[in-house]
Amino acid sequence: MTAEHDLTGWIETHFGHTPGDLALFERALTHSSTGRADYERLEFLGDRVLGLTFAAWLYELFPDEPEGKLSRRYNVMVSGETCAEIAREVGLPALVRLGKQARDDGAVDSDNVLGDIVEAMIGALFLDGGLDKVIAFVRSAWADRVHRQTKAPKHPKSALQEWAAAHGCRPPVYTLAGQFGPHHAPKFRVGVTIPTRGSAEAEGSTKQEAETEAAAALLKQLA
CATH class of the missing domain: 1.10.1520.10 (Ribonuclease III domain)
Structure with a gap:
């Protein structure tokens, strides 16, 4: 064929x-x-x-x-x-x-x-x-x-921001830890930290995706 x-x-x-x-x-x-x-x-x-x-x-x-x-x-x-x-x-x-x-x-x-x-x-x-x-x-x-999807999902970055506010913490801080891969398929590694409470890193195909995954990872730690 x-x-x-x-x-x-x-x-x-x-x-x-x-x-x-x-x-x-x-x-x-x-x-x-x-x-x-x-x-x-x-x-x-x-x-x-x-x-x-x-x-x-x-x-x-x-x-x-x-x-x-x-x-x-x-x-x-x-x-x-x-x-x-x-x-x-x-x-x-x-x-x-x-x-x-x-x-x-x-x-x-x-x-x-x-x-x-x-x-x-x-x-x-x-x-x-x-x-x-x-x-x-x-x-x-x-x-x-x-x-x-019975309930409208809450974006992990918004949920993490709300968690920080509810617990009297400073807002989450995101930092680009690295970028790698070919130009047509780049990967980004981003870290997020809530001072004194925890931090996490994650990768994504865009910086925004990596930030979202990092926020989701930190939320799991804090749960």
């Missing part, structure tokens, strides 16, 4: 859509390391389409929740980390097109790359199949996560 047939079959299985312009989806899977037209423009579009789709869905599902709680739900569901999890669940890594160096560097396992490609594929689906196809895919792929 050719790569084109593999991709067409994937699109039909997971998007419920027979592609009219397969080249759009091929581009959505193509990393800049290949030297060919890459996914970045489609990722830009898909990010906005995913945002609209999720905002409307959460507005419908939780009619009594204020904006703040809806925003917390939204931020978790459209995060790069969640999009990367979706990519792995639907088998996208096997279809990603990378240059040799990026593949050798492990970009196919990068949350940054996989998250962006999910958004790029959503952008391609929007252009080729329309918004209804996007809505159907998102509501299917994210369904378990959305319906398991």
Whole structure:
């Protein structure tokens, strides 16, 4: 079976859509390391389409929740980390097109790359199949996560800030402990400290992600 047939079959299985312009989806899977037209423009579009789709869905599902709680739900569901999890669940890594160096560097396992490609594929689906196809895919792929989340999650950094205030402590202090990895899949290590109470470190694909993971780790220590 050719790569084109593999991709067409994937699109039909997971998007419920027979592609009219397969080249759009091929581009959505193509990393800049290949030297060919890459996914970045489609990722830009898909990010906005995913945002609209999720905002409307959460507005419908939780009619009594204020904006703040809806925003917390939204931020978790459209995060790069969640999009990367979706990519792995639907088998996208096997279809990603990378240059040799990026593949050798492990970009196919990068949350940054996989998250962006999910958004790029959503952008391609929007252009080729329309918004209804996007809505159907998102509501299917994210369904378990959305319906398991009975309460709006509190962001770990906000929760840690509140813990510090409630215990009469100074606010948490975040410091960048290191940055490493290739430019297309960087890793950041961040430490967080509440003076006299504790500290923790964590890694992430972005500085913000590392700060979030560090805050979550410190909250566990303090629980």
